[in-house]
Amino acid sequence: MKYGGYAGKLLRVNLSTGNIEQQDTRDYLPDWYGGRAMAARIAWDEIPPGTGAFDPESPLMILTGPLTGTAAPFSGRTTVCGISSQGYPQEWYSRSSFGGHWGPELKYAGFDGIVITGKASSPVFLKIENRTCTIEDAGELWGTGIYLTQKRIMEQYGRDWRVFAIGPAGENRVRIAIIATETESASGQGGYGAVMGSKNLKAIAVHGTLPLTVAEPERFLEVCRLVRNEAHASHGWPHIPELDSDKVKKYGQRYQACTQGCAVRCYDARFYTTVPAVLQKGKRLSGQVDCIAGLFPGIEGTFYDWNLGFEAGFEIGQIANDEGLNHWEILVGLVPWLRYLRDDGELSRIDGMKIDLDSPEFWSFLLRGISRREGEFRSALSEGTARASEILGIGGERLKQLFPAWGYAGHWDGHGDRINYVFFPYWVVSAMQWAVDTRDPISSAHGYGQNIMGWSRICSPEHGLSWDRINEVSSKVYGSETCADPESGYTGKAFPAYWHGQRSVMKDSLTVGDQVFPRIYSRKTEDNFARAGDMDGPSFERHMFTSLTGIPWTDMELDHASERVIQLERALLVRNFNRSRADDESVIPYYERTEQQTNPLIGHTVAMDENKFRKVMDEYYALRGWDRKMGRPSLETMKKFDLADEAKQLGDRIVEKD
Amino acid sequence: MARFTVRSDLCTGCMNCQTVCSLLRSGKHDRSASAIRVNLELFSGKHSHIYCRQCESPECRKACPVNAIYKDLYSGAWKINYDLCTRCGICVEACPFGAMFWHAETPLKCDLCGGAPACAEACRFNVITSVEDEI
Numbered sequence: 001m002k003y004g005g006y007a008g009k010l011l012r013v014n015l016s017t018g019n020i021e022q023q024d025t026r027d028y029l030p031d032w033y034g035g036r037a038m039a040a041r042i043a044w045d046e047i048p049p050g051t052g053a054f055d056p057e058s059p060l061m062i063l064t065g066p067l068t069g070t071a072a073p074f075s076g077r078t079t080v081c082g083i084s085s086q087g088y089p090q091e092w093y094s095r096s097s098f099g100g101h102w103g104p105e106l107k108y109a110g111f112d113g114i115v116i117t118g119k120a121s122s123p124v125f126l127k128i129e130n131r132t133c134t135i136e137d138a139g140e141l142w143g144t145g146i147y148l149t150q151k152r153i154m155e156q157y158g159r160d161w162r163v164f165a166i167g168p169a170g171e172n173r174v175r176i177a178i179i180a181t182e183t184e185s186a187s188g189q190g191g192y193g194a195v196m197g198s199k200n201l202k203a204i205a206v207h208g209t210l211p212l213t214v215a216e217p218e219r220f221l222e223v224c225r226l227v228r229n230e231a232h233a234s235h236g237w238p239h240i241p242e243l244d245s246d247k248v249k250k251y252g253q254r255y256q257a258c259t260q261g262c263a264v265r266c267y268d269a270r271f272y273t274t275v276p277a278v279l280q281k282g283k284r285l286s287g288q289v290d291c292i293a294g295l296f297p298g299i300e301g302t303f304y305d306w307n308l309g310f311e312a313g314f315e316i317g318q319i320a321n322d323e324g325l326n327h328w329e330i331l332v333g334l335v336p337w338l339r340y341l342r343d344d345g346e347l348s349r350i351d352g353m354k355i356d357l358d359s360p361e362f363w364s365f366l367l368r369g370i371s372r373r374e375g376e377f378r379s380a381l382s383e384g385t386a387r388a389s390e391i392l393g394i395g396g397e398r399l400k401q402l403f404p405a406w407g408y409a410g411h412w413d414g415h416g417d418r419i420n421y422v423f424f425p426y427w428v429v430s431a432m433q434w435a436v437d438t439r440d441p442i443s444s445a446h447g448y449g450q451n452i453m454g455w456s457r458i459c460s461p462e463h464g465l466s467w468d469r470i471n472e473v474s475s476k477v478y479g480s481e482t483c484a485d486p487e488s489g490y491t492g493k494a495f496p497a498y499w500h501g502q503r504s505v506m507k508d509s510l511t512v513g514d515q516v517f518p519r520i521y522s523r524k525t526e527d528n529f530a531r532a533g534d535m536d537g538p539s540f541e542r543h544m545f546t547s548l549t550g551i552p553w554t555d556m557e558l559d560h561a562s563e564r565v566i567q568l569e570r571a572l573l574v575r576n577f578n579r580s581r582a583d584d585e586s587v588i589p590y591y592e593r594t595e596q597q598t599n600p601l602i603g604h605t606v607a608m609d610e611n612k613f614r615k616v617m618d619e620y621y622a623l624r625g626w627d628r629k630m631g632r633p634s635l636e637t638m639k640k641f642d643l644a645d646e647a648k649q650l651g652d653r654i655v656e657k658d
Numbered sequence: 659m660a661r662f663t664v665r666s667d668l669c670t671g672c673m674n675c676q677t678v679c680s681l682l683r684s685g686k687h688d689r690s691a692s693a694i695r696v697n698l699e700l701f702s703g704k705h706s707h708i709y710c711r712q713c714e715s716p717e718c719r720k721a722c723p724v725n726a727i728y729k730d731l732y733s734g735a736w737k738i739n740y741d742l743c744t745r746c747g748i749c750v751e752a753c754p755f756g757a758m759f760w761h762a763e764t765p766l767k768c769d770l771c772g773g774a775p776a777c778a779e780a781c782r783f784n785v786i787t788s789v790e791d792e793i
Contacts, residue, residue, distance in 0.1 A: 225780070263782045
């Protein structure tokens with residue numbers, strides 16, 4: 001059967017042999033319906049235990065979903081999966097997604113995704129156009145930044161080509177290296193830039209003119225129209241933020257979609273058309289600033305109170321993009337860690353230069369040195385902050401304050417990360433999400449913690465909802481008012497962690513924007529529950545998926561297929577990395593520190609109660625069908641998800657029943 | 659309505675206008691079937707659009723050797739009568755804005771979706787707005 005929405009082929013490239021093959025996407029459909037879901041299947045089949053991130057046979061999987069590149073709003077994203085170089089204490093299977101316009105272009109070029117194995121003998125890039133792919137020499141591009149790489153390829157082939165590239169950081173296998181397109185769309189977390197660099201692959205250039213079909217065009221158009229109109233703002237933003245009139249005048253600030261299909265005035269995606277450079281004097285810079293990149297200038301009165309000023313901060317952010325470095329790690333992990341070490345008197349200079357976070361010269365010295373592995377200290381930081389602390393033998397305690405787990409800096413967790421406002425009990429869900437992941441579990445955390453906090457009157461005094469209303473709305477999704485109640489403590493926290501797990505898979509598999517879905521709260525309905533036409537907000541993705549592809553799944557069937565991905569990913573972690581409950585529990589000490597913000601209904605700060613959290617874990621495992629002792633899917637669960645054959649490979653590491 | 663205006667300086671590059679237009683016209687996502695095209699400028703952010711101005715005295719109409727281009731009285735849009743059109747392509751060459759496209763060996767132009775352009779409806783940033791001209 002032919003399904004709508006899919007381009008039809010997966011591209012498989014072996015850079016060691018130069019062999020290029022095209023596989024029918026339908027080999028994985030409908031069960032492994034795109035992006036992260038398809039990658040999980042490929043990973044299980046093709047990544048044997050013992051495979052490291054930089055082993056040539058380690059596949060770098062770059063996969064779109066059925067919605068990518070279609071009229072579905074917020075659907076321009078692409079998911080990168082494989083063995084993560086950033087993963088800590090070990091390199092293990094993880095994922096990272098990015099926006100921009102590259103994924104749609106890949107679909108128009110006839111491919112749903114690319115699976116890259118092997119290692120080229122010299123630097124190369126892939127040239128992909130209308131069902132063809134060639135391996136091209138990248139000798140002259142090697143060593144250049146991500147911006148120049150894109151520009152050179154676009155000059156050569158055409159301005160409508162799209163390029164996904166690494167910078168010097170990826171070439172030098174820096175474990176916090178990104179793969180990026182345009183000026184701010186990156187597969188940031190995971191260190192997949194280093195994986196790509198280890199394969200001697202500089203860039204993937206795509207261009208296509210092939211059509212994507214639709215199963216039910218009229219229905220699909222109508223569903224897209226309704227969803228586009230309902231989704232009036234990103235998560236947790238009941239109102240639509242305006243541009244900054246000063247920055248509009250001075251720097252040409254404007255709204256810019258961080259991915260194709262985006263239909264909201266996001267609170268933090270801005271393009272600047274003309275910003276005077278501070279370091280590169282005489283130049284005027286342009287580029288996008290999304291999300292955490294807004295922190296580069298520093299914010300007075302906060303933990304991130306360095307003072308670069310807007311212009312230098314903008315330039316440093318662009319330098320990090322061009323070099324190919326992970327903004328989140330730098331701003332929420334690495335630099336705060338250095339700041340602590342400086343303030344503790346443990347460190348005053350790095351490779352001979354005084355730590356001065358107000359100096360753009362220092363930031364440039366730091367970042368360029370990391371991406372190019374210069375100097376002993378910065379070379380250590382090239383391994384990511386967690387490994388650097390170990391290599392250098394300093395800052396271990398401070399690291400534990402900033403990094404919840406897996407080598408990733410805090411993110412919607414209420415403890416180390418102080419830019420996201422989330423207090424008890426909401427970070428209990430975040431802790432559970434962190435516990436079972438291999439990276440920061442951000443697409444789940446956005447859907448829960450960010451959404452509730454943003455819709456509360458604490459974060460949105462004028463436009464937010466009362467706690468009673470938040471409870472009413474959320475109970476339609478979670479089935480209980482305790483799941484989002486600010487005074488509910490540990491009760492009802494396992495279910496949201498469980499439910500948003502599936503929703504996170506959906507986002508990275510269909511693909512749709514992480515900051516927008518699932519739609520739960522709304523200002524457009526009387527009861528504030530998101531709804532459009534005959535669809536409830538949480539069903540929007542399913543309606544777009546079924547009318548596009550013709551795969552006639554119900555909400556429950558899409559949910560089941562998405563949970564199946566979580567089960568297979570967990571089985572992969574058990575088979576390849578011996579993952580168990582002991583690993584999951586390693587997040588607990590981090591949360592046993594006192595939270596950063598105070599829930600006004602409680603009146604004082606709270607730290608995690610280990611025993612109560614263990615009960616949340618028990619509940620979560622029970623929902624997943626994982627055994628309580630080891631945190632692994634039982635044979636019964638594997639059978640329930642039609643994974644009995646896969647279970648055989650887990651042998652006696654799993655139990656009969658949970 | 660008789661036409662729409664485009665404020666490219668407000669465009670965010672979301673491409674919703676183009677994907678929706680192509681889907682309406684061809685039942686597929688096919689950029690070459692869209693009657694509005696967005697040229698993305700990824701590094702300057704200064705995107706531009708190719709679209710039909712619904713000219714008062716259109717060059718495409720003047721160039722057509724078989725008078726296949728006519729004004730739809732309801733929407734005010736210039737449309738192609740495909741029964742008359744010989745697919746000679748002269749109109750495509752004639753349009754000074756490059757807004758008469760060539761798709762599936764047939765000229766393609768914006769017909770304002772009969773009066774309620776889907777691109778304008780899909781655009782959430784007021785880039786594309788309908789203009790009511792006095793008749």
